[in-house]
Amino acid sequence: MMIALAILVALAASVAILFSGYRPGPLAESILSDREQALVAAVADAFFPPRGPIAVSGTEAGLVAYFDGYLRRSEPLPRFMIRLLLVYTELSPLLFGPRRVRFTRLTQEEQLAALEGAGTSDIYFRRVTFISMRAVMTMGYLAHPQVAAAMRMKADTDPFGIGDRTLEVTPVRYSKEAP
DSSP states (O other): OHHHHHHHHHHHHHHHHHHOOOOOOSOTTOSSOHHHHHHHHHHHHHHSOTTSSSSSOTTTTTHHHHHHHHHHHSOHHHHHHHHHHHHHHHHHHHHHOSSSSOGGGSOHHHHHHHHHHHHTOSSHHHHHHHHHHHHHHHHHHHTSHHHHHHTTOOOOSOTTOGGGOOOOOOOOOOOSSOO
């Protein structure tokens, strides 16, 4: 009985340590928890660092707010899956390194190593989680006006000129005989 109680207390303490220590997130009215906001900010700045090739970092580009909006627009099941993606991303260094701590406790170099390890892993699930996180972060980053201007991107809702064409409708003739 005492051993079971000791194991339960150790487990509860481990969970408390694992999920505590997060500062309040930058978004007060967010559906993201402080833990999720901290993770999104860390991943955003790992992908798009403050002194990177483009002068706008991931957090400066508003990726926490973008991710919050993305999650708000999601249906309940995809929202649950996205939250699982966040939990996995935060806890994966405990299994795969580079150090056995949460993602948000890694240095930026270690965060990059963790993301690179996920992107090049032999484990399919790790690669998919990396690609999923990278896709959402990249969409948000490219949506920022300063980033788009730095990349000389221009919104083009009709890149192939389809809207400029006049379509002629040709009636389809059906025959009962085979050709």
